[in-house]
Amino acid sequence: MFDCHINVEICSTIKAVKYLYKYIYKGHDRVAFNLVSEQSTQQIDEIERFQSARWIAPPEAVWRIFGFIINEVHPAVYSLHLHLENQHQVTFRVYENLTNVMNSDFSAKSMLTEFFATNQVDQNTRKLLYKEFPEFYVWSQQYKMWTIRKKQVVIGRIVTANPFEGERYYLRMLLNHIRGPLSFDYLKTVNGILAPTFREAATMYGLLQRDDSLEECLYEASLYQMPFSLRRLFATILVYCNPTNPRDLWERFEQDMSADFQLVESSSSTVKTETLRSISTIFESMGRNINSFHLIDQNIDFDQDEFLFREIDDELAVPIPEEDLHASTLLNCEQQNAYNSILQKVLSNEAAIFFIVGPGGTGKTFLYKALLATIRTKQLIALATASSGVAASILPGGRTAHSRFKIPLDTNKNLTCSVSKQSGLARLLQKVKLIIWDEAPMSRKESIEALDKMLKDINDSELSFGGKVIVFGGDFRQILPVVPKGTRQQ
The missing domain is CATH 3.40.50.300 (P-loop containing nucleotide triphosphate hydrolases)
Structure with a gap:
């Protein structure tokens, strides 16, 4: 009759009313119709119809009538800044000189840098983690300094970071485990040795687990997977599982991932190049660059036209x-x-x-x-x-x-x-x-x-x-x- 498919819902019992009238994904839902003559001047009040279609249970109605709080956070949560050295955000007014702003000591301060500075002059704070700091100190944005907190329970939460952010992620990891750090270099120093990166410092502290499970996954796949499927699995692991040492995985499974190229290429260097080219293509489809994983010492550069036209070829196919x-x-x-x-x-x-x-x-x-x-x-x-x-x-x-x-x-x-x-x-x-x-x-x-x-x-x-x-x-x-x-x- 209507030349289309219509979904019909039947409310067979009173228990189904709440589900039909307050379905969380589609909002309040009701359809009503009536027949009127063409000469009728009846006015349609859409707001009244919408309000009459709402289903509000008695407890919810009473709660809203008395104006009770619908949701709240207790205790209060402080969001703590997280940034690499000299990479914090600086705000300034449009009429201010940018050179003066950059050279200002005030602009050089942030929650994190002042956390380090407070630790340098106050021995009592040396036993605190960064996230525990707001329990005893309050941050003044106007003066950019921490002052002793007198009352009110507060919980600190370091701004989140994910493994894709690299060093910022590992800095957060160190701040969550090392008490009373004095500087960025202090966080990278382990047993008197200054690590070149926060990631290596986290590894030296034992905060990063070995990639045994990832190695076992690749080893098991290498027993029955075709080389191309193994390369895709390898790229997926590097992009989404964030292994501690991608180069170790590459060196461990390079031969298995290049088995198909070994059958048609006699030169080992050519085999390696073609294998990396194939993996690079997979990385490109995932929005990543192979050079970010440092699989070999030098950067890997391939013909850019190949990648430029691959997107078009994939759609045409x-x-x-x-x-x-x-x-x-x-x-x-x-x-x-x-x-x-x-x-x-x-x-x-x-x-x-x-x-x-x-x-x-x-x-x-x-x-x-x-x-x-x-x-x-x-x-x-x-x-x-x-x-x-x-x-x-x-x-x-x-x-x-x-x-x-x-x-x-x-x-x-x-x-x-x-x-x-x-x-x-x-x-x-x-x-x-x-x-x-x-x-x-x-x-x-x-x-x-x-x-x-x-x-x-x-x-x-x-x-x-x-x-x-x-x-x-x-x-x-x-x-x-x-x-x-x-x-x-x-």
Whole structure:
């Protein structure tokens, strides 16, 4: 009857009301309809309808009526600065001279440097860890100094860091274990020996475990995996498992990872080069550079054109499912209208932005697959992305938008995509004819704005999204509604 699939929920008992009316992922959800004559002047109050659809249990209603706190943090938590030497943030006013700011002793101070300075003059603090410091001292941002705390329980928390950040991560590790350090060099000094890096100092302190489990993983895989699969596993371990000594793993399994090249190459140096080239390609697909792991003494440099065009070749090689080739003949009227409109813009190289909206089951994904198949059969490039990994996996060649466009997870008004204008991804985005972003309402507006800015820069265009054809899709019923207080709509 409606030429679409409709999900139907039946509330069979009173116990199901809370689930249906306050489903945490889709917000308050209710559909009601009534029939009125064309001559009726009945006014529709959308705000009243929304409010009447809300389900608030009695305990929640009472709690909000009395204005009780919904959430709180107790005790208070101090966020402690974490930075490498001479790499802390400095704020200054626009009218201040930058040279004077850089040469100022005040600008040279930070929470961490003053923590060191306090330890140098106060013996009582020599027994404290950095994270324990706020329990006894309070930080004054105005004077940039620690003063003795008189009351109030406070917990310190060092700003988080992940292994990808390298030395900053290992500095945090040392600060969490060494009491009363006097300086950055003090943290790197172990038994009178100054280590060249925080990582080596952490190893000398015994804070880093051996890579036995990773070695066992690679050894077991080397018994039955093909060399290419072993190289991919090796790259994955280096990128995501952060081994203590990547070079040891490389030297230990170099022969196993290069077995296929040994069959066709007679020179050992050529075999090594081809193996590193293959691993470098895998690293590039993960957004990393092989030189950051120091597998050999010198930097590894390969032909950049090879990497620049690999992104394009990979997209052109995306397989097209047989059923998708016939999808365009099975579209309903509304799908066909959208299909024709989008395809006309793509083939005429005109800039356009579309939004496909509809509840789950109405055929949005079917339309996407028809468009992707048609464009890809013409040897044109179409990128399939989605806000979530599950939605992206449904689309042929699909990836999450954050992965494809290098959108940072941190959101702010100055958010930018980490895409170099000289990279292979930039070449791909210059060649692309269609970009599909499913579940777009699930993303923050800053992410979409970042994509807009990046495409304008990559394509040297002031048109929206660099003049590309963009298809956003999703269901606004899956996001919480925002209703302004004191306004009424008719």
